[in-house]
Amino acid sequence: MRALIKTTWVELKLFTREPLTVLFTFAIPFVVLFVLGSVFGNRPADPHVYRGFGILNYYVPAYVALVVAAIGLIALPVHLAAYRERGVLRRFRASTIPVWSVLGGQVAATFLIGVLASLILVLVAFAVYHTRSPQSLVEVLAAFILGAIMFAMIGLFLGLALPTARTAQGAGVLLWFVMMQISGPGAPFEVLPTALVRVSDATPLKHLVFLMQDPWFGLGWNISEMFIVGAFLVGAALLVAFFARRG
Amino acid sequence: MQMVIEVRGLRKMYGSMVAVDDVSFDVAAGEIFGLLGPNGAGKTTTVECLQGLRHADGGQMRVLGLDPWTQRASLRRRIGSQLQESALPDRLKVWEALDLFATAPLSRVKREQLLEQWGLADKRNTSFANLSGGQRQRLFVALALVNQPEIVFLDEMTTGLDPAARRATWDLIEAIGKRGTTVVLVSHFMDEVERLCQRVAVVNHGRIVAMDTPARLVEQRSQQTRVLFTWDGEVLPRLEAVPHVYSVRQQGSQIEVEGDGPVLQHVASALLQQGIEPADLRVERPTLEEVFLQIVGKPEEEQ
Numbered sequence: 001m002r003a004l005i006k007t008t009w010v011e012l013k014l015f016t017r018e019p020l021t022v023l024f025t026f027a028i029p030f031v032v033l034f035v036l037g038s039v040f041g042n043r044p045a046d047p048h049v050y051r052g053f054g055i056l057n058y059y060v061p062a063y064v065a066l067v068v069a070a071i072g073l074i075a076l077p078v079h080l081a082a083y084r085e086r087g088v089l090r091r092f093r094a095s096t097i098p099v100w101s102v103l104g105g106q107v108a109a110t111f112l113i114g115v116l117a118s119l120i121l122v123l124v125a126f127a128v129y130h131t132r133s134p135q136s137l138v139e140v141l142a143a144f145i146l147g148a149i150m151f152a153m154i155g156l157f158l159g160l161a162l163p164t165a166r167t168a169q170g171a172g173v174l175l176w177f178v179m180m181q182i183s184g185p186g187a188p189f190e191v192l193p194t195a196l197v198r199v200s201d202a203t204p205l206k207h208l209v210f211l212m213q214d215p216w217f218g219l220g221w222n223i224s225e226m227f228i229v230g231a232f233l234v235g236a237a238l239l240v241a242f243f244a245r246r247g
Numbered sequence: 248m249q250m251v252i253e254v255r256g257l258r259k260m261y262g263s264m265v266a267v268d269d270v271s272f273d274v275a276a277g278e279i280f281g282l283l284g285p286n287g288a289g290k291t292t293t294v295e296c297l298q299g300l301r302h303a304d305g306g307q308m309r310v311l312g313l314d315p316w317t318q319r320a321s322l323r324r325r326i327g328s329q330l331q332e333s334a335l336p337d338r339l340k341v342w343e344a345l346d347l348f349a350t351a352p353l354s355r356v357k358r359e360q361l362l363e364q365w366g367l368a369d370k371r372n373t374s375f376a377n378l379s380g381g382q383r384q385r386l387f388v389a390l391a392l393v394n395q396p397e398i399v400f401l402d403e404m405t406t407g408l409d410p411a412a413r414r415a416t417w418d419l420i421e422a423i424g425k426r427g428t429t430v431v432l433v434s435h436f437m438d439e440v441e442r443l444c445q446r447v448a449v450v451n452h453g454r455i456v457a458m459d460t461p462a463r464l465v466e467q468r469s470q471q472t473r474v475l476f477t478w479d480g481e482v483l484p485r486l487e488a489v490p491h492v493y494s495v496r497q498q499g500s501q502i503e504v505e506g507d508g509p510v511l512q513h514v515a516s517a518l519l520q521q522g523i524e525p526a527d528l529r530v531e532r533p534t535l536e537e538v539f540l541q542i543v544g545k546p547e548e549e550q
Contacts, residue, residue, distance in 0.1 A: 010339065010347055017338040017374075087333035094300055094328035096350045096394060098320075 003097055007105025008112075015109060021075055025113060028070070029063045029121050032185075042129045049188040053217060057132045060125045061140070061212040062185040064118045065147060069179060069205050071110045072151025073158070074172040079106060080159025081168035099244070107152040114148055132217070139215030143226075147208040150229050153236035154204065160243035184209030204232040248275045251311055251398055251429050252297065258305035259292050266292045268453040270306070274398075279420070279430040281444035281461075283437065285543055289453040290433045291331055294400050297431070298328055311397060324350060327391030329384075331402040331433070337376035341367055341386060344375065348390045365389040365419070381412030388419050392428075399423060402433040417443060437536040451543040461535055468538045474504040474514050476525035482518070489517045 015021060033056075042056040050058040080103070083089045092102050125131045134140040162168040180186050182196050183205035189197055200206045211225040252274035259267040267289040274280040282290040295301040297310055299319030308315050313322045335344055345361060346353055362368045365385045370378065378386065384404055391399050401420065405413040420443050424430055434440050440447050441461045448458040457464055471493075479500045486495045486502075491510040496503045504514050511530045518525065533541075 006347060010336075010343060013343070014336050014338050083336070087330065088336055090300070090330055091328075091333035091335060094298055094323070094330055094333075095348055095390070096323050097347065 003101040004104050004108070007097065007101050008108040009105075011105045011109035012112065015113060025067070025070060025075065025117050026120065029067055029117070030124070033059070033063060033121065033125060037125075037129050042131060049190040051188075051190075051213070053213075054131070056125060056129045057217070058188075058213070059185065060122060060131045061134075061216045062209045063121055064144065065205060065208045065212050066180060066185040067117045067121065068114050068144070068148050068151050068208065070176055071114050072148075072153075072155040073176040073179075074169070075113075076106060076110050076152065076155030077158035077162060077168040077172050078165050080156065081162050082165035084160070085164050103156055103244070107156065110155070111148050111152065115144075118144065134216045135218035136215040136221075139221050140212060142221075143208070143211040143215060146226065146229055146233070147211065150204060150208070150233040150236065153233055153240055157236045157239040157243065160240060179203045179205040182206075204229065207232070250274065251276045252280075252431070253309045254293075254297070254306065255308075256306035257293065257296060257303055257308060259289075259296060259301065260304050265453050267296070267303075270450070270453070270455055272448050272455060272458060274429060274431060276397075276429055277424075277427050278446065279424045279432060279444050281440040281447035282431065282433045282450055283435065283440045283447050283539065284450035285435060288450040288543075290435075290450050291402055293450070294402060294431060294433055298326060298400055299323070324394065325397050327394065327396035327399040329387045329391050329399070329401045329404055331406075333387075335375040335386075338374045340372055340374050341378070342371045344386060344390060345393055348393050350394045353393070361389050361393065379412075380408050381415060384408065384412070384416055385419065388416075388423070392423065396428065398429040398431065400431045400433075403435070404432075405434070405436065405439060413439075437534070437539050441535045449539065449542050457542050465533060465535055465538050468533070468541060471505055471533070472507060472510050473531040474506070474511050474528070475531060476502055476518075476528040478502055478523060478525050480523075482521070482523065485521060486514065486517060489513050 036059060037056055040055045042054045080089075083102075089099065089102065093099055122131075126133060158168055158172060162171060179200075182192060182200040183203045184200075185205075189200070192200070207225045207228045211222055211229055214220060214222040214225070250273045252272075254273070255271045257267055257270040258265070270289070270293055272280075282293060284290050292301065296303045297308060297315055299315040299322055302316050310322055311325055313325075315322055339347075342358060342362070345358055359368070362371050365388060367382065367385055367389065370382060373382075375383070375386070388401075388404075391401070404420070405416050408416060417439065420430060420432065424443075430443075432440065432444060444461060446459065447461055447464065448455045449464070450456070457468075459467065477500050482495075482497070482502060486492060486504060489510075490513050491508050492504055492506040492514065494505045496505075504510065506514070515528060518528070
């Protein structure tokens, strides 16, 4: 436990020393939020799109999910792949610091950063655009935690499976960008061609967006999305176990 | 003598390639033991197996009485490592690295002591990326020793260092040995091994091809000794009759006598009898480097 707390603290400090990562994690969602906010405001949309919600109301939970996805698909895999590539992980493996606590420290640190970035995003949207606050805070938090763990597992899997930090960055940014466009935080599903909707069904982000939005808007806990997110989580965790053993 | 490392018939394959083939050796407590060999000889694989970083395919190993693979967690607490081609996170500071690698909480006093001891006191707030090669090596040694290990494994510590930094690193290794810590040193530099190690195993193509003290390795394989001196005049026919002399060559005033065993004594005595007293009579014996090349074959002879 002491090892985990130590590695988490170190990883948090290392994160704050990477200006570019800090900028991307905290700034990108804001830029998109402000652009959308100044274009559309938070007026109720055409009931045929955005699931019938106000535009910014719709986007706030989707962006929270997007922040979680950015950490899982970009920050974590690039960091971990760099550790493997440069022999940092080997160095830890030969010491008394268990590898699980290094991985755990990275997950815990990125989780805390995700919480902070999401919180700031939600509070700013609330203060500036008067977006709706979650109808069921407990269920929204549960969805957030489940989604964060799922993306952390996907991040660990990518970081362990991809050979270099460069490939991890390429793959991560590509996946994140595609998901941003088609899985909820981009164009509304109602206007997407059927083929793209099918593709988005295969992305974990789409299911997390629904899992977050439903309790947020008072539609209750979405059990089927919970199972799908859970399935992604378990699948990624199995891959992590396999690659951690191999690598 | 108490053995802290015992290896019998160690074998490790990578796919169909045999990296380590039937390697056996012992290391005594307090010894500085060298593994010397060309690149790709299997030295690193051997020490990685000993540290529980790789699973051996065959053979028996005991390190501090523990099985390095099944009991690797307990073993890690009692050994220190310096790995070849390893690094720390770029932005990790020197003092943070020490804190992170210490198993028990590191007091401020103890930390400052370590920083002082390894010449890193003025670098305590420098991040790993901004350290020089020599400073990184010193930090790695400090990290390897932070938990007061009983055995330290040092893998190619001086590769890529400038001559001054290499010598400074040798002093560090000697300092570790003087504390009574057992050191296993992996190297492809003869001078390093000759200066630091009490015993050395020469590894080639995954096998130990010779093992002894550096001095005896040289002695056993140096059948030929060369005696050299300068003399203006005829000495040739008389010297060739001297016992232990194989051949005499003369180039101008430079005379080179090749022989074995106590050839120097016999040549000196024969010269004296003839009233020849050269001022520069000297003997040349093969260095460990020549012996090493003789054992493992010169690079151009490799297939």
